[in-house]
Amino acid sequence: SYVLTQPPSVSVAPGQTARITCGGNNIGSKSVHWYQQKPGQAPVLVVYDDSDRPSGIPERFSGSNSGNTATLTISRVEAGDEADYYCQVWDSSSDHQGVFGGGTKLTVL
Amino acid sequence: QVTLKESGPVLVKPTETLTLTCTVSGFSLSNARMGVSWIRQPPGKALEWLAHIFSNDEKSYSTSLKSRLTISKDTSKSQVVLTMTNMDPVDTATYYCARIPRAAAGTSGMDVWGQGTTVTVSS
Numbered sequence: 001s002y003v004l005t006q007p008p009s010v011s012v013a014p015g016q017t018a019r020i021t022c023g024g025n026n027i028g029s030k031s032v033h034w035y036q037q038k039p040g041q042a043p044v045l046v047v048y049d050d051s052d053r054p055s056g057i058p059e060r061f062s063g064s065n066s067g068n069t070a071t072l073t074i075s076r077v078e079a080g081d082e083a084d085y086y087c088q089v090w091d092s093s094s095d096h097q098g099v100f101g102g103g104t105k106l107t108v109l
Numbered sequence: 110q111v112t113l114k115e116s117g118p119v120l121v122k123p124t125e126t127l128t129l130t131c132t133v134s135g136f137s138l139s140n141a142r143m144g145v146s147w148i149r150q151p152p153g154k155a156l157e158w159l160a161h162i163f164s165n166d167e168k169s170y171s172t173s174l175k176s177r178l179t180i181s182k183d184t185s186k187s188q189v190v191l192t193m194t195n196m197d198p199v200d201t202a203t204y205y206c207a208r209i210p211r212a213a214a215g216t217s218g219m220d221v222w223g224q225g226t227t228v229t230v231s232s
Contacts, residue, residue, distance in 0.1 A: 100148075
């Protein structure tokens with residue numbers, strides 16, 4: 001089955017740029033979706049189809065995907081961005097099963 | 110306004126069957142461009158996708174749990190039901206349902222999630 005690998009944690013100072021990676025075999029050929037989850041809350045979609053943002057998500061959130069790595073970039077990080085972030089794909093080689101990465105805890109210093 | 114709401118038992122015993130219901134509003138389960146997924150999250154752990162269903166009754170299941178899961182829908186009631194057999198304490202988790210948009214280009218990200226329902230498996 002398809003595996004997505006994320007770093008367990010990323011730390012960044014307020015105002016700086018955070019980059020969260022999601023590794024997978026030839027992930028560039030798939031559409032990657034990113035979710036933000038704050039403690040005690042349901043996940044929220046922040047980027048879909050590699051780089052599109054749902055309405056209401058700040059432009060500070062952006063995504064890219066190429067080769068074996070997809071990246072969620074959060075510019076001008078704010079304290080309120082502190083959360084767990086998950087990448088996700090649909091695995092067309094396995095009956096379109098959903099696959100999540102292990103999640104990355106973003107800490108704002 | 111699109112909403113999804115999970116419902117089901119808070120506590121189940123080992124070996125019992127869990128039945129969860131996701132009631133949707135603001136969109137129809139007969140909409141060819143929409144599906145519903147179930148996802149779970151054990152305490153302190155990562156999200157785990159379980160299953161999904163689309164309007165044409167297309168279904169997919171997690172390989173590791175396929176033998177224990179059944180997903181179905183009742184379009185008239187706007188409900189998607191997930192059953193999981195032979196529950197074990199390791200199945201203790203918050204269970205979410207979420208909407209999946211599907212465009213011509215493919216299946217997109219899960220754009221609206223329910224609040225989740227917590228299930229504890231214990232004797």
